[in-house]
Amino acid sequence: EVQLVESGGGLVQPGGSLRLSCAASGFTFSSYEMNWVRQAPGKGLEWVSYISSSGSTIYYADSVKGRFTISRDNAKNSLYLQMNSLRAEDTAVYYCARDRMVRGVFEPGADYWGQGTLVTVSS
Amino acid sequence: DIQMTQSPSSVSASVGDRVTITCRASQGISSWLAWYQQKPGKAPKLLIYAASSLQSGVPSRFSGSGSGTDFTLTISSLQPEDFATYYCQQANSFPRTFGGGTKVEIK
Numbered sequence: 598e599v600q601l602v603e604s605g606g607g608l609v610q611p612g613g614s615l616r617l618s619c620a621a622s623g624f625t626f627s628s629y630e631m632n633w634v635r636q637a638p639g640k641g642l643e644w645v646s647y648i649s650s651s652g653s654t655i656y657y658a659d660s661v662k663g664r665f666t667i668s669r670d671n672a673k674n675s676l677y678l679q680m681n682s683l684r685a686e687d688t689a690v691y692y693c694a695r696d697r698m699v700r701g702v703f704e705p706g707a708d709y710w711g712q713g714t715l716v717t718v719s720s
Numbered sequence: 721d722i723q724m725t726q727s728p729s730s731v732s733a734s735v736g737d738r739v740t741i742t743c744r745a746s747q748g749i750s751s752w753l754a755w756y757q758q759k760p761g762k763a764p765k766l767l768i769y770a771a772s773s774l775q776s777g778v779p780s781r782f783s784g785s786g787s788g789t790d791f792t793l794t795i796s797s798l799q800p801e802d803f804a805t806y807y808c809q810q811a812n813s814f815p816r817t818f819g820g821g822t823k824v825e826i827k
Contacts, residue, residue: 632816634764642756642764642807644816656814659721697769705811706754706769713763 599623599709601693606714613683613718619676619693619711627651627671630696632707633678635689635716645691646678661687683718690715722746722810726819732827739795741822743808748788752812755784755793758821759804767806768793798824 605617619631633645646667647656655667666679676693691714694707723746733739743753751771756764766775768784771791781796795802803826808819 641821642758642809642818644809644818647814647816658815692763694764697766697775703811704769704773705752705771706766706775706809707756707764708766708769708775710763710765 599695601695601709601711603691603693603711603714606691606716608717608719609683610720611684611718614679614681615683615716617678617680617691617693617714617716619678621674621676621695624695626669626674628701629698630703631669631676632694632696633667633676634692634694634707634710635687636692636713637686637689640689643689648676680716683716685718688716688718721815722749722813722817724808724810724817724819726806726808726822728822729820730823730825732825733798734827735798735800737798737827739798739802739824741793741806741808741824743786743791743793743819745789745791745810745812749810749812751787752810753784753786753791754809754811755782756807756809757802757804758807764807795824 600622602620648667664682668677693711695709697704697706697708725744753771755768758764772784805821805823
């Protein structure tokens with residue numbers, strides 16, 4: 598069974614840092630592209646970042662570029678999001694999501710999501 | 721960046737109704753579009769990938785159509801468990817933007 602379990606959320610002051618983790622199981626993690634998506638309270642979904650299966654290709658939303666860093670450890674089946682210089686507007690539930698891939702080819706859609714971890718930025 | 725515009729933002733419907741949600745991209749995205757369903761307090765669930773392909777396990781009353789800039793999600797006969805918020809997302813280019821969402825409410 599495919600599982601994605603996020604952790605690392607919590608309350609942090611503005612300007613602070615937090616590192617989110619996403620533990621993957623039930624599939625060959627190293628073969629899949631991964632994403633972070635967030636959702637502010639009462640708001641819609643916002644794509645945050647993408648990382649290729651090898652980690653060699655990375656993209657960010659403009660809203661987090663220069664402050665957030667996505668990474669992965671395929672040996673540990675884990676995805677990470679290092680968040681620095683946090684702002685109040687970063688308050689959200691953060692989800693990790695797996696790209697849908699068939700025989701190594703991306704088919705537009707994220708087919709598995711974690712349960713989310715809440716990040717609250719407040720003084 | 722590609723902007724995704726969903727309409728309506730909310731719709732009131734009854735069980736058994738046919739519901740159609742529209743998503744428009746600010747530029748052509750071929751079939752690089754996905755539809756998700758989200759219920760309160762839960763993670764999004766993939767319904768449709770590549771604009772018109774039904775994700776495994778999703779009931780056949782859900783269907784997707786369109787290509788280029790205009791896309792549609794149709795629920796042919798609304799069921800009680802379908803009351804939720806629906807989002808489209810383009811995957812043609814980064815950033816992979818989402819539509820603003822459509823809340824399907826009970827009439």
